[in-house]
Amino acid sequence: MNRKEGLEMKSYNAGTYDVIVVGAGHAGVEAGLAAARMGAKTLMLTISLEGVAFMPCNPSVGGPAKGVVVREIDALGGEMGHNIDKTYIQMRMLNTRKGPAVRALRAQADKQLYQRAMKETIEETENLTLRQGMVDHLIVEEGVCKGVVVATGAAYYAKSVVLTTGVYLKGKIIIGELQYESGPNNMQASVKLSDHLKALGFDLVRFKTGTPPRVNGRTVDYSKTEIQPGDDAPLAFSYDTKEFIKDQIPCWLTYTNLETHKIIQENLDRSPIFSGAIVGTGPRYCPSIETKIVRFNDKNRHQLFLEPEGKATKEVYVDGLSTSMPEEVQRKMLATIPGLEHAEMMRPGYAIEYDAVVPTQLWPSLETKKISGLFTAGQINGTSGYEEAAGQGLMGGINAARKALGKEPLILDRSEAYIGVLIDDLVTKGTKEPYRLLTSRAEYRLLLRHDNADLRLTEIGHQIGLIPDERYERFLAKKHLIEQERQYFAVTTIKPSESVDALMKSKDAALLREPMKAEQLLKRPELSYQDVASLLPEHGSIPVEVGEQVEIQVKYEGYINKQLQQVEKMKRMEKKKIPQDLDYSKIDGIATEARQKLTDVRPISVGQASRVSGVNPSDIAILLVYLEEGKLARRTG
Amino acid sequence: MDYDTIAAISTPVGEGAISIVRLSGPDAISAADRLFQGSKSLSEVHSHTIHYGKIVDPQEGQSVEEVMVSVMRKPKTFTREDVVEINCHGGLTSVHRVLELVLDQNVRLAEPGEFTKRAFLNGRIDLSQAEAVMDLIRAKTDQAMNVAMSQMEGKLSILIRKLRDRLLEILAAVEVNIDYPEYDDAEVMTNNILHEKASEVRQQIDRILSTARQGKILREGLSTVIVGRPNVGKSSLLNQLVHESKAIVTNVPGTTRDVIEEYVNVRGVPLKLIDTAGIRETDDIVEKIGVTRSKELLQSAELILLLVNGNEKLTDEDRRLFQLIGKTPAIILLNKADLPLEASIDEVAQLAGERPVLKTSMINEKGLDELEKAIASLFFSQDVSTGAEAYVSNTRHIALLKQARSAINDALEAADQGLPVDMTQIDIKRTWDLLGEIVGDTVSDRLINELFSKFCLGK
Numbered sequence A: 001m002n003r004k005e006g007l008e009m010k011s012y013n014a015g016t017y018d019v020i021v022v023g024a025g026h027a028g029v030e031a032g033l034a035a036a037r038m039g040a041k042t043l044m045l046t047i048s049l050e051g052v053a054f055m056p057c058n059p060s061v062g063g064p065a066k067g068v069v070v071r072e073i074d075a076l077g078g079e080m081g082h083n084i085d086k087t088y089i090q091m092r093m094l095n096t097r098k099g100p101a102v103r104a105l106r107a108q109a110d111k112q113l114y115q116r117a118m119k120e121t122i123e124e125t126e127n128l129t130l131r132q133g134m135v136d137h138l139i140v141e142e143g144v145c146k147g148v149v150v151a152t153g154a155a156y157y158a159k160s161v162v163l164t165t166g167v168y169l170k171g172k173i174i175i176g177e178l179q180y181e182s183g184p185n186n187m188q189a190s191v192k193l194s195d196h197l198k199a200l201g202f203d204l205v206r207f208k209t210g211t212p213p214r215v216n217g218r219t220v221d222y223s224k225t226e227i228q229p230g231d232d233a234p235l236a237f238s239y240d241t242k243e244f245i246k247d248q249i250p251c252w253l254t255y256t257n258l259e260t261h262k263i264i265q266e267n268l269d270r271s272p273i274f275s276g277a278i279v280g281t282g283p284r285y286c287p288s289i290e291t292k293i294v295r296f297n298d299k300n301r302h303q304l305f306l307e308p309e310g311k312a313t314k315e316v317y318v319d320g321l322s323t324s325m326p327e328e329v330q331r332k333m334l335a336t337i338p339g340l341e342h343a344e345m346m347r348p349g350y351a352i353e354y355d356a357v358v359p360t361q362l363w364p365s366l367e368t369k370k371i372s373g374l375f376t377a378g379q380i381n382g383t384s385g386y387e388e389a390a391g392q393g394l395m396g397g398i399n400a401a402r403k404a405l406g407k408e409p410l411i412l413d414r415s416e417a418y419i420g421v422l423i424d425d426l427v428t429k430g431t432k433e434p435y436r437l438l439t440s441r442a443e444y445r446l447l448l449r450h451d452n453a454d455l456r457l458t459e460i461g462h463q464i465g466l467i468p469d470e471r472y473e474r475f476l477a478k479k480h481l482i483e484q485e486r487q488y489f490a491v492t493t494i495k496p497s498e499s500v501d502a503l504m505k506s507k508d509a510a511l512l513r514e515p516m517k518a519e520q521l522l523k524r525p526e527l528s529y530q531d532v533a534s535l536l537p538e539h540g541s542i543p544v545e546v547g548e549q550v551e552i553q554v555k556y557e558g559y560i561n562k563q564l565q566q567v568e569k570m571k572r573m574e575k576k577k578i579p580q581d582l583d584y585s586k587i588d589g590i591a592t593e594a595r596q597k598l599t600d601v602r603p604i605s606v607g608q609a610s611r612v613s614g615v616n617p618s619d620i621a622i623l624l625v626y627l628e629e630g631k632l633a634r635r636t637g
Numbered sequence B: 001m002d003y004d005t006i007a008a009i010s011t012p013v014g015e016g017a018i019s020i021v022r023l024s025g026p027d028a029i030s031a032a033d034r035l036f037q038g039s040k041s042l043s044e045v046h047s048h049t050i051h052y053g054k055i056v057d058p059q060e061g062q063s064v065e066e067v068m069v070s071v072m073r074k075p076k077t078f079t080r081e082d083v084v085e086i087n088c089h090g091g092l093t094s095v096h097r098v099l100e101l102v103l104d105q106n107v108r109l110a111e112p113g114e115f116t117k118r119a120f121l122n123g124r125i126d127l128s129q130a131e132a133v134m135d136l137i138r139a140k141t142d143q144a145m146n147v148a149m150s151q152m153e154g155k156l157s158i159l160i161r162k163l164r165d166r167l168l169e170i171l172a173a174v175e176v177n178i179d180y181p182e183y184d185d186a187e188v189m190t191n192n193i194l195h196e197k198a199s200e201v202r203q204q205i206d207r208i209l210s211t212a213r214q215g216k217i218l219r220e221g222l223s224t225v226i227v228g229r230p231n232v233g234k235s236s237l238l239n240q241l242v243h244e245s246k247a248i249v250t251n252v253p254g255t256t257r258d259v260i261e262e263y264v265n266v267r268g269v270p271l272k273l274i275d276t277a278g279i280r281e282t283d284d285i286v287e288k289i290g291v292t293r294s295k296e297l298l299q300s301a302e303l304i305l306l307l308v309n310g311n312e313k314l315t316d317e318d319r320r321l322f323q324l325i326g327k328t329p330a331i332i333l334l335n336k337a338d339l340p341l342e343a344s345i346d347e348v349a350q351l352a353g354e355r356p357v358l359k360t361s362m363i364n365e366k367g368l369d370e371l372e373k374a375i376a377s378l379f380f381s382q383d384v385s386t387g388a389e390a391y392v393s394n395t396r397h398i399a400l401l402k403q404a405r406s407a408i409n410d411a412l413e414a415a416d417q418g419l420p421v422d423m424t425q426i427d428i429k430r431t432w433d434l435l436g437e438i439v440g441d442t443v444s445d446r447l448i449n450e451l452f453s454k455f456c457l458g459k
């Protein structure tokens, strides 16, 4: 996009919108769809239309925590769940042997189909314009964002702008000694926008991530690997999905070995990570193979999953072999791996560095504190992962639209959704490395389950106008059935009998001595909802998901209540709002470090303030007193 | 943060004979009621009434203290919450015991200034008082910080940190299986393994808690009261033990008229030595006050050194003193052993019962070694070794440790019931968090750091 020297680019007014979304990655598409569906006139700009909902890394959606996020997105009226349900090649439920809190779905996606389906949905959506265009800078007047200007000179105006530029800001690809400016997968990088953000006064950090080589599946000897099939059961991310894809494609498991490690060891001097060529901070949870081998040099092998990238392609993703070693070394590595001895490499793995915005510069609505009307969402906020991006994109889109429509922002708290945990972590604590969701980041994990995402969020989705009435009615009916069935279990007594004894024996459970409420019986670890229900008189057909809810709610009632109590406490502190203009330097007694941090983060509530690192309970006590004092002064004065 | 039920000792420690354990919050009345035995249940009594009864340890069923309990229902209370005040007459030890029992009832120890803070936040006190509240919080937290700092360096925190590291290993091992279900290199945590590891942790917590009494004494000094009739040599004993002339010694009976306190370390046991006015019937007003005070002190003593003049026949006053001792640990000193023995040694032995009797002379410095040994062995009688052991002394820490113990007990129970490990994990995590509050480490990233430093994760 070089212009002829000396020629001034002429800018023209290209139109006015309610919301402009810059980017059409996983964050951008959710943001654009949400805003448009909420009735905001929305423009979505992206560097290349070929990159809509592109997965630059593994062809998979979901997994622990992430899979729950997809369900949350779905319950709020987002698109990711629908889209993956249309385009998976394999679906599995993970952690089935563990408790319900940590169960999660994961799908292998047909990459190209995924993109195509998403693009189609966008194209079909009213109020939404998808257009190719490289945004070079923002139109900012007196601290308010008014629009964007594209490299072609088109100036678009809007009430709010959402930046979802992902891995593209000053992107740089590194393969061994080779380095060049680029977005993921040789897409064009976004350079001017990054400089522009810096000029506007934003703090940026440099992060790094990487991806493994792809090989041609025709040249893989799968007989030397272990098969990893999908589940037969009909599984779906979206609560809407009624059709399930039948002919699933398996993944395959193989391992690195000492030979592979030796090749890496011998070439470490050519590794950009160890030579110092890479300056960006990489994620610990997605280490490159060379990092794994150096840090865990006692391990003789590492798992590698061979994941097909789709049905209409032979490309296979070598999961576990993320690397930025020189191409030559990558090929030697591949040749040492059982099943890949003769595999043809189609694309080399690479590392990519990019700029991200320090997320503590955002309000929990994802609006920037510096510039009103400007929102950022997705990898630009220092996260990594499609689901993390999509979750933020949805919230950014919702809040950009709400702002444009003159409404209060929607903020999910840590007990409502993983999305709430994610955003709260980002804007309250910031992040020193690309941030990935983990179940252990959620203190109320037991409440943030895969199975109850609809119960948690459908109401909100409906309120903000993203869940259609028809679906909402269905949801209410389900909710009602659950309550009814719980009530039924609570009042219905089961008496000892031969059929009861038989069931208990078959389940290795203690025999029933005296009559017992169905609910009590269900609390026994050996018994499932189905088991107990089979002892009860027929009472109408109960859908599986209703039975599942009853089982979980009854079985884990003690723990659930414990967490609910904690939540109640937390919510009281969330409700105590802090004025945005609070001058912390005026509050005597707050420790210097805490004062500094609070001034930077500007938490919106006492609850958020208490999670800022470096802020102690005594600082919070003083803050509380100070806030009350202010209220009192206003009341009396 | 707010609105749970809090409790604290609300009279300044050591002042006056009555100490109050005050509770405030929604469960104040029910919590107190669980410990209270009186003619009525506290949940039934009228507001702003006071009731006589006993505080009973609900687990051991044994009566701890006779008390007067006032019940004040909201909103006409200092904090505008339900408030209960338990008036204890006994010494520091029994007040602390009552507080500990209260804290076992799901009641949290109040932070410094918290009652006042609540009063303020609930609109009970006015703007001009707000500043004072701030000062209070500030001053007290500074103090608390200092204590915390010195504790940080202490053996206790090393011990707690070790314990937390153990817990962290367990947590990480569970988490890795959850977040990376396909990762094949981590030990799969079963309830059996969890149970075993959790039991170890519970044992450790129990061990630390068993040092609680010693810890408190190490911090505050074992309150040791020297009593006896006038002129038997009490002040001389104090001077001997502190190796200095701190108290005036004369041959005039009734020399010491007020209480003299000195701190001294006897073979590793810190003593708060209290010399008293000799106890006798007297008409002298000043001396009379001193005598009354001596009797009060006896009530709160943790160790009593009772002196008898061996050179004189036992008097009724001597005999009454033996009764005043009650159940408090005591050592009997038959003093002035350098002079001819006049007192009946049989009677002394009979009055002393189980308590050790030593012959001493303050003039010849005889029997002092034996006395020091006797004190040390009384203190270390529970098979707790000295020196290397860490002691938990702070009431807040004790309360946290007890909560940690109950959390780990929940974990054990969950494991027994065969609940999924990620449920058991919730209790283990809580144990870890509670112990973290003791050492002031509540950073939540630790677990994630452990995960990634320990296991080779990620695709």
Ligand SMILES: Cc1cc2nc3c(=O)[nH]c(=O)nc-3n(C[C@H](O)[C@H](O)[C@H](O)COP(=O)(O)OP(=O)(O)OC[C@H]3O[C@@H](n4cnc5c(N)ncnc54)[C@H](O)[C@@H]3O)c2cc1C
Binding pocket: A022, A023, A024, A025, A026, A027, A028, A045, A046, A047, A048, A051, A052, A053, A054, A055, A056, A057, A058, A133, A134, A135, A136, A164, A165, A166, A167, A168, A169, A184, A185, A190, A193, A209, A210, A211, A286, A350, A351, A352, A377, A378, A379, A380, A383, A384, A385, A386, A389, A390, A436, B459
């Ligand atoms: C090589 C590589 C490896 C990765 N590995 C992993 C991994 O192992 N695990 C993991 O969880 N995640 C990984 N990721 C991250 C994951 O791909 C991202 O987190 C996710 O795609 C981010 O979504 P996003 O919507 O925020 O941004 P992106 O998907 O990057 O989308 C950005 C969008 O913004 C557009 N855009 C950018 N700048 C402009 C501009 N100036 N004007 C107009 N449009 C613009 C682009 O065209 C694009 O549509 C990897 C990414 C890459 C590139």
Ligand SMILES: Nc1nc2c(ncn2[C@@H]2O[C@H](COP(=O)(O)OP(=O)(O)OP(=O)(O)O)[C@@H](O)[C@H]2O)c(=O)[nH]1
Binding pocket: B228, B229, B230, B231, B232, B233, B234, B235, B236, B237, B248, B249, B250, B251, B252, B253, B254, B255, B256, B257, B276, B277, B278, B279, B335, B336, B337, B338, B339, B360, B361, B362, B363, B364
């Ligand atoms: N022979 C002898 N005299 C002692 C001994 N101990 C104390 N005395 C003397 O007894 C007198 C009283 O000693 P104090 O130590 O003042 O006695 P007290 O118990 O403190 O007396 P009051 O304060 O008056 O109650 C002094 O003259 C001491 O020297 C002892 O072991 N042997």
Ligand SMILES: [Mg+2]
Binding pocket: B234, B235, B236, B247, B248, B249, B255, B256, B276
């Ligand atoms: Mg004296």
